[in-house]
Amino acid sequence: MTGGGFSGAAAIAGIGATEFSKDSGRSEWQLACECVLAALDDAGVDAAEVDGFSLFTMENNPEIAVARALGIPRLSFFSRIPHGGGGACAPVQQAALAVATGVADVVVVYRAFNERSGHRFGAGPPPFAYTPSTDQEYRNWINPYGLLTPAQQEAFLAMLYMHKYGATSEDFGRISVLSRKHAANNPKAWFYGRPITLEDHQNSRWIAEPLRLLDCCQESDGGQALVIVSTERARDLPNPPAVIRAAAQGVGPQQISMSSYYRDDIDRLPEVNLVADQLWRQAGLGPAEIDAAVLYDAFTPMVLLQLEEYGFCGLGEAKDFVADGNLEVDGRLPVNTHGGQLGEGYIHGVNGIAEGVRLIRGTSTNQPAKPIENVLVTGGSPVPHSALVLGADG
């Protein structure tokens, strides 16, 4: 163990998902139950052994509903993390902490929703936005002026970033093309068999300049679950453990949800930097030791900004780092090999964690030829952030 007391103590032993679609035809609750059972089956652990759940606060299917439906008789640990996709990796951190300290033995993380056939995040503020509280007060300063959706709220950062570093819409488009190329080779991806060209990206309509339609992730129906147990236990289970080498959360100075517009440099992501520092310290490694990454891609510019904040390249250099092919399957840092949320599906980042596990197991449909020892998986930005380093055992 290095630095973080729980580094290496817990592992993801099972992953399971429903199909990723635009209309699941069944309840979110059922999707949650299905993906939890699929992940437990993958882990070779009986449902009755589950004693913990760790979820998003945005999850509509409470742990008690899933426990009741699946006949899970007792839970000794249950936890919720706010900030949507920004917090995507934090429930895994909670699970690892619980397992490492003996508070729970089998913790399941899931995210299940009908985010396309039900409420679409891209359509406008979510239902809870209409409950007056300090939690939603930040909307006073953006919503009345027309910044109603995440794409619209991120556009200021992307526009300034382009202006500052000479990045172009094509530089963002390369992330979209890459994701769709990876998705085209992933039968589970919504865009399986449907790659795009940079020209397709450039011809796609504006959503909120400088973001085009093909800079935006999908809206999806589906569920994804993960099973976390001790690394010791995981060694006796059917699949190779994806060891949780590091797991961190971060809030930066003057943080506001989706709208930290009052910092000196609005195109910097100090919360991402804070998470990166913790990960490297906990895992005892740095960006040079990361073999592949799953970077949260609600919108393409954030992939460029994260490459810089995590130290894979210098500030303003991400466009060149991407154009040079570093993110390809055979590149220095294969990124979003499942197709990302642009190509595979939008399960609020949790499907990306599953891809991190597959990369460690060697079972990605776009598995790089080189050995994969350490994978970085990140949550969203510009909101409070979270990320993981998953590692191969031994």
Add this chain to the structure above:
Amino acid sequence: MSEAPRSVVRTAVPRLVVTQDNEFWFRAAREGRLEIQRCADCHTLRHPPAPACPECRSFDWDTVESSRRCTLHSYTVIHHPRDDAFDYPLVVGLVDLEEGTRLVADVSGVDREELEFGMELEVCFAEHAHGEILPRLRRREKREEER
């Protein structure tokens, strides 16, 4: 169910969350003034409003009235999705006020081709989605004393 009158705008914009922390700002806006919260102890300006000063943690504050002169820090032109409360394409700006704090507002009367980082704008006030009087940005008009 009766049909809503045609004049009622169906908007997704949530109602303002007016609290003891920010009520002064919305009241001033209704009266056509742009106020900026100021720490009464260390005089640091802050926006959006908050109950304490992030520099010295004092709970004592007053306000200064902004000159409403500002420059464009960043912007977006919104095309989709469309809300009944706005005309599209909708230009929204983030500005640096002369006093040093920033502000978000919709921009009127500036075409997207004319948008430039650092361009001079000013804050005026206009009715928004639910009839609230709130800031709007427009090209800065030269005032008499500046001519």
